[in-house]
Amino acid sequence: MADLSHRKASTKLQIKGADGKILSNAKVHVNQVNHEFLFGCGAFEALPYTNGPSVHNGNGTLNEAKPMTDEEKEAFRVRLEDRMQKWLGLFNYGTLPFYWGGFEPEEGNPNTEKLMAAAKFLKSKDVTVKGHPLCWHTGCVPWLMNYDNKTILKKQLERIHREVGNFKGVIDMWDVINEVVIMPIYDKYDNAVTRICKELGRVGLVKEVFKAAQETNPDGIFLINDFNLSTNYEILIDGCLNAGAPIKTIGLQSHQHQGIWTKEKTEDILSRYEHFGLPIHFTENTIVAGPLVAPEITDLQDAHYDDDAATPELEQRQADALEAMYRNLFENHPLVTAITNWDFGDGAWLNAPSGVIRKDNSLKPAYKALHHLIKEEWHTEYEAVTDAEGFIKLEGFKGKYEISAGDQKGSVKLSDDNKETFIEVK
Amino acid sequence: MADLSHRKASTKLQIKGADGKILSNAKVHVNQVNHEFLFGCGAFEALPYTNGPSVHNGNGTLNEAKPMTDEEKEAFRVRLEDRMQKWLGLFNYGTLPFYWGGFEPEEGNPNTEKLMAAAKFLKSKDVTVKGHPLCWHTGCVPWLMNYDNKTILKKQLERIHREVGNFKGVIDMWDVINEVVIMPIYDKYDNAVTRICKELGRVGLVKEVFKAAQETNPDGIFLINDFNLSTNYEILIDGCLNAGAPIKTIGLQSHQHQGIWTKEKTEDILSRYEHFGLPIHFTENTIVAGPLVAPEITDLQDAHYDDDAATPELEQRQADALEAMYRNLFENHPLVTAITNWDFGDGAWLNAPSGVIRKDNSLKPAYKALHHLIKEEWHTEYEAVTDAEGFIKLEGFKGKYEISAGDQKGSVKLSDDNKETFIEVK
Numbered sequence: 001m002a003d004l005s006h007r008k009a010s011t012k013l014q015i016k017g018a019d020g021k022i023l024s025n026a027k028v029h030v031n032q033v034n035h036e037f038l039f040g041c042g043a044f045e046a047l048p049y050t051n052g053p054s055v056h057n058g059n060g061t062l063n064e065a066k067p068m069t070d071e072e073k074e075a076f077r078v079r080l081e082d083r084m085q086k087w088l089g090l091f092n093y094g095t096l097p098f099y100w101g102g103f104e105p106e107e108g109n110p111n112t113e114k115l116m117a118a119a120k121f122l123k124s125k126d127v128t129v130k131g132h133p134l135c136w137h138t139g140c141v142p143w144l145m146n147y148d149n150k151t152i153l154k155k156q157l158e159r160i161h162r163e164v165g166n167f168k169g170v171i172d173m174w175d176v177i178n179e180v181v182i183m184p185i186y187d188k189y190d191n192a193v194t195r196i197c198k199e200l201g202r203v204g205l206v207k208e209v210f211k212a213a214q215e216t217n218p219d220g221i222f223l224i225n226d227f228n229l230s231t232n233y234e235i236l237i238d239g240c241l242n243a244g245a246p247i248k249t250i251g252l253q254s255h256q257h258q259g260i261w262t263k264e265k266t267e268d269i270l271s272r273y274e275h276f277g278l279p280i281h282f283t284e285n286t287i288v289a290g291p292l293v294a295p296e297i298t299d300l301q302d303a304h305y306d307d308d309a310a311t312p313e314l315e316q317r318q319a320d321a322l323e324a325m326y327r328n329l330f331e332n333h334p335l336v337t338a339i340t341n342w343d344f345g346d347g348a349w350l351n352a353p354s355g356v357i358r359k360d361n362s363l364k365p366a367y368k369a370l371h372h373l374i375k376e377e378w379h380t381e382y383e384a385v386t387d388a389e390g391f392i393k394l395e396g397f398k399g400k401y402e403i404s405a406g407d408q409k410g411s412v413k414l415s416d417d418n419k420e421t422f423i424e425v426k
Numbered sequence: 427m428a429d430l431s432h433r434k435a436s437t438k439l440q441i442k443g444a445d446g447k448i449l450s451n452a453k454v455h456v457n458q459v460n461h462e463f464l465f466g467c468g469a470f471e472a473l474p475y476t477n478g479p480s481v482h483n484g485n486g487t488l489n490e491a492k493p494m495t496d497e498e499k500e501a502f503r504v505r506l507e508d509r510m511q512k513w514l515g516l517f518n519y520g521t522l523p524f525y526w527g528g529f530e531p532e533e534g535n536p537n538t539e540k541l542m543a544a545a546k547f548l549k550s551k552d553v554t555v556k557g558h559p560l561c562w563h564t565g566c567v568p569w570l571m572n573y574d575n576k577t578i579l580k581k582q583l584e585r586i587h588r589e590v591g592n593f594k595g596v597i598d599m600w601d602v603i604n605e606v607v608i609m610p611i612y613d614k615y616d617n618a619v620t621r622i623c624k625e626l627g628r629v630g631l632v633k634e635v636f637k638a639a640q641e642t643n644p645d646g647i648f649l650i651n652d653f654n655l656s657t658n659y660e661i662l663i664d665g666c667l668n669a670g671a672p673i674k675t676i677g678l679q680s681h682q683h684q685g686i687w688t689k690e691k692t693e694d695i696l697s698r699y700e701h702f703g704l705p706i707h708f709t710e711n712t713i714v715a716g717p718l719v720a721p722e723i724t725d726l727q728d729a730h731y732d733d734d735a736a737t738p739e740l741e742q743r744q745a746d747a748l749e750a751m752y753r754n755l756f757e758n759h760p761l762v763t764a765i766t767n768w769d770f771g772d773g774a775w776l777n778a779p780s781g782v783i784r785k786d787n788s789l790k791p792a793y794k795a796l797h798h799l800i801k802e803e804w805h806t807e808y809e810a811v812t813d814a815e816g817f818i819k820l821e822g823f824k825g826k827y828e829i830s831a832g833d834q835k836g837s838v839k840l841s842d843d844n845k846e847t848f849i850e851v852k
Contacts, residue, residue, distance in 0.1 A: 181657065181661070185657075198701070201664045201667075201668070201701075201702075202661060202664055203661075203664045203665050203667075203668040204664075204668060207668060230658075231607065231611075231658050232656075232657050232658055232661055235607070235628060235629075235658055235661045235662045235665060236661045236664075236665065238627045238628055238629045238630070238665060239629050239661060239662065239664060239665015239666065239668060239669060240665065240668075241627075241629075242627070242629040242630060242633060242665060242666075242668075242669035243665060243668035243669045243670075244669075275624070275627075276627075
C-alpha cells in the first residue's frame with residue numbers, strides 16, 4: 001500500500017449549528033468535494049460553452065459557426081452541455097488559451113470578455129483556472145513585428161500587465177512564458193518574441209516577463225513551461241532563480257506522441273527538477289490511444305492521426321498508461337501538485353485520439369481510469385459522530401469537504417496549514 | 427585577402443633620444459616583439475624547468491626523478507632548456523596547473539613556491555600566465571571529503587582567495603571553475619566539489635567562486651571553462667551573468683581527438699557564445715597527428731595512442747587543420763582573443779601525438795605552421811623615417827613593439843586605446 005501521507009491531513013473540527021450552538025453527539029457525514037491536488041485538463045471548450053454557438057479553433061479565438069437552425073443550435077448546446085458536465089465530473093483545474101495571436105489578432109481589440117466569461121464560469125464550479133501562455137514565440141501576433149525590439153518588449157510587458165491585472169481574482173495562475181529553451185533559436189518563421197529573446201537572452205527575457213506578472217498580482221502563481229526537459233531547462237531554471245525571477249512553479253510538458261514514458265524516464269526527468277524544491281506541474285500531458293508517431297518525425301506538427309487510429313486495445317493502453325503515470329506522480333512525488341491532461345476530447349491537435357472522451361462524447365477507458373483514481377480511490381468520505389463538545393476528527397485527502405448533519409451542511413478546507421477548527425452547518 | 431583591421435591599430439608616435447631631444451628625420455626600425463592576441467600553450471614544463479630535475483606528472487605536482495649522475499642531470503637540463511626555448515619561440519601565453527589534488531595533496535601544504543617560480547619565470551619572458559583551475563570536481567583533493575558541505579564550500583572559497591591573492595601581479599588570469607555543466611551529475615567517483623555543486627546548484631556555485639576571485643583581485647580576468655559547448659553551456663553562462671557572476675571571459679575547450687572540427691561546427695559553436703559580447707578563449711585545443719579515437723569511446727580517458735601512432739601524413743594533417751582553425755579564429759572572430767594549444771610536446775595526456783614538437787624535441791609541421799602565422803604572416807616589421815617633429819606612423823598588428831634608431835632602443839604598446847604618443851630610445 002502506497003504511503004499517501006503527503007497527500008493527506010487531519011484536524012480537530014468543531015461543528016456548530018445555524019443557531020451557533022455546538023452540535024454534540026451528532027451523526028455527521030464527511031464528504032470530500034474537491035482536491036487540493038490539481039487534476040487538470042485543457043478547458044478550451046468552456047469558451048464556446050459560455051459564448052454561444054461558435055467554433056473554437058484551438059488558439060483562443062472564436063470563429064462564428066455557419067448559420068444554424070434553432071434545432072441545430074439546440075443540438076449543439078446539448079452536445080456542449082454534455083461535454084462540459086463530463087469535464088466537470090472529473091477535473092478541478094482548467095487551462096484557458098491566451099495565445100496572443102488568437103487573443104488579440106487586431107491590436108487593441110483583445111478577447112478579454114469571452115475569456116472572462118469562460119474563466120468565471122469555471123471558477124463558479126470551484127475549478128482553478130490557469131491562463132496559457134503570456135509570452136511565446138509560436139502563435140504570436142504578426143502585427144507585433146511592425147515594431148522595433150524596444151517597443152516589442154514594452155508591448156509584451158504591457159500585455160502581461162493587462163491580462164494578469166484584468167483577470168486577477170478570477171485567474172491567479174499563469175504560464176508566464178512558454179518554451180524558452182528553443183525561443184531564441186526558433187527558426188521556422190520570424191516572430192517578434194524570438195527577436196527580443198535573441199536580444200535580451202533567455203534569462204534576461206524571463207526576468208522581465210516574470211517581474212511584470214509579479215508586480216501586477218503579487219500573490220499570483222507564475223509558471224515557466226517547457227517541452228525540452230533536458231539539462232538545458234534545468235540550467236535555465238537554475239539561472240532564472242539565481243537571477244531573481246519569481247518563478248513559483250515549474251511546468252513540465254509531457255506530450256507522449258512518440259512513446260509512452262517509462263517510469264525510469266519519468267524519474268530521470270524529475271531528478272532534474274525536484275531538487276529546486278518548488279512545486280512541479282505536469283502542464284500538458286498527452287498519452288494517445290493511437291499508433292505512435294514515427295521517431296523520424298522531429299516536429300510533431302508534421303504528424304497527423306487517421307480518424308480510425310484508435311482501437312479498443314489502444315484505448316485501454318492509454319488508460320493503463322495514464323493510470324500508472326498519475327499513480328506514480330501522486331503517490332511518490334510530493335512536489336508534483338498538478339497534472340493537466342492536455343486534450344479533453346479526441347480529435348483536437350493533430351486529430352489525435354488523445355482525449356478522455358471520444359468525438360461522440362462517449363467516455364473512454366482513460367476517463368474511467370482517472371475517475372476511479374480521483375473520485376474513488378483518492379476520495380475521502382465517511383460517517384462520524386461528534387463528541388460532547390461537538391468535535392470530530394477530520395482526516396483524509398487534502399481538499400474541500402462538505403460536512404452534513406441531517407439536512408444542514410457546511411464546508412471546510414483540509415490542508416497542511418489547517419486553521420479552521422470549527423464550521424457552522426446550516 | 428582577409429580583413430584583419432580588428433587585429434590592427436595605428437597611432438602617431440613621437441620619438442625622442444636618451445637626451446630627451448626629438449629625433450628628427452631619423453631612420454628607425456619598427457619591430458613587433460609580442461602580440462596582444464594570446465597565442466597560448468600548456469606551460470606545465472615550466473615547473474621542472476624552474477624547479478630542478480624532477481618529473482612533472484601532469485597534475486601540477488613534482489615527483490622527484492630517480493637519482494641522476496651529473497652527466498644525466500646536465501642532459502636533462504639541456505633537453506628542458508631546448509624545449510623551453512622552443513616554447514618561448516612560439517607562444518606568449520601559458521597555462522600553469524593548479525589542480526587542487528596536485529597543488530595541495532596534504533592539507534595546508536600547497537605547492538605555492540614551485541608554481542610561483544614557474545609563473546615568475548614565464549612573466550619575465552613577457553608571457554601572460556593563466557592558472558587552471560581553481561574549482562573542479564576532477565582531480566580534487568580527497569581530504570576535502572572529510573568535511574561537511576558547508577566546510578567544503580568555505581575551504582573552496584578560501585583556496586580561491588589564497589591562490590588569487592598570492593599570485594596577484596604574477597598571475598591575474600584564472601580558469602575559476604571548470605566543467606560546471608557536468609559537475610553536479612558527475613558520477614564516476616564521489617568528490618567534494620560535486621557534493622557542493624549538487625547542493626548549491628550550478629549557478630549558485632559559480633556565483634560564489636567568481637565572487638571570491640573578484641574580491642581578491644578586482645582587476646583579474648576570470649574565466650568559466652567547459653568542454654560541453656552545447657546549449658547547456660550557453661544557458662549556464664546566460665544565467666550566471668544575469669545572476670551577477672563577474673565572468674570576464676568565456677572559455678571553450680576544443681579537444682578534437684574524435685574528429686577535427688569542420689568550419690561549420692566552429693561557426694555553430696561560436697554562434698552560441700559570441701552574442702554575449704565577451705572575449706572568448708579557446709582554452710584547451712587539441713588536434714592530434716594520430717588516428718582518430720573511435721566514436722564509441724564516450725570518455726576520452728579510455729583512449730590511448732600507440733607510440734608509433736603519428737605518421738608524416740598525419741603530422742601534416744594536424745598542421746593544416748591547426749593553421750585553418752587559427753586562421754579562421756584570428757581573421758573572422760574579433761571576440762576570440764586567445765587560443766591555447768593544450769599540449770606542447772607529443773606523448774602527454776593519453777600518449778597522444780598532440781604536441782607541436784615530438785618527444786625528441788624536434789619541431790613538427792604544426793610548430794612550423796603556427797610559427798609562420800604568428801611570427802611571419804601576422805607579424806609587423808618595417809623601416810621608417812621620422813619627420814621634422816620626430817613623428818612616425820606606428821601601424822600594424824596589436825602588441826608590443828621595439829623601435830630602434832641605430833643602437834638606441836625603446837619599446838611601446840600598440841592597441842586600440844593607444845595613449846602613448848612618444849617613446850624615448852636609449
